[in-house]
Amino acid sequence: xxxxxxxxxxxxxxxxxxxxxxxxxxxxxxxxxxxxxxxxxxxxxxxxxxxxxxxxxxxxxxxxxxxxxxxxxxxxxxxxxxxxxxxxxxxxxxxxxxxxxxxxxxxxxxxxxxxx
Numbered sequence: 001x002x003x004x005x006x007x008x009x010x011x012x013x014x015x016x017x018x019x020x021x022x023x024x025x026x027x028x029x030x031x032x033x034x035x036x037x038x039x040x041x042x043x044x045x046x047x048x049x050x051x052x053x054x055x056x057x058x059x060x061x062x063x064x065x066x067x068x069x070x071x072x073x074x075x076x077x078x079x080x081x082x083x084x085x086x087x088x089x090x091x092x093x094x095x096x097x098x099x100x101x102x103x104x105x106x107x108x109x110x111x112x113x114x115x116x
Contacts, residue, residue: 024076025074025075025111025112026073026083026110027072027108028106029106029108029109030069030070031068031069031103031106032070032071033103033104034104036102036104037070039101039102040102042098043103047091050086051075054077054082054086055078056076056077056082056083056086057076059073060073060074
């Protein structure tokens, strides 16, 4: 019988060291600034292409039919270091002005994939 894998937060500290190489999955919820939906799409289209260079992968990208959040993404990173590398990517940082204009709010949840 397959049991769900525990998240990094559920693991005892002895099971994961600081800077762990344990893979992680993030649920990213994005709210567009008023009237900036197209700018949010443009920004995300550009930064998501950077994922493979940082051991990241886009698992799913969907848009809400009911309004908010505007976009939801599931991202997988090979490790905490891979996520840190992605967030510090110079090309991503160059787009900070576009991000500020386009995205009103972001919420990120660490999640665990379940076998179905």
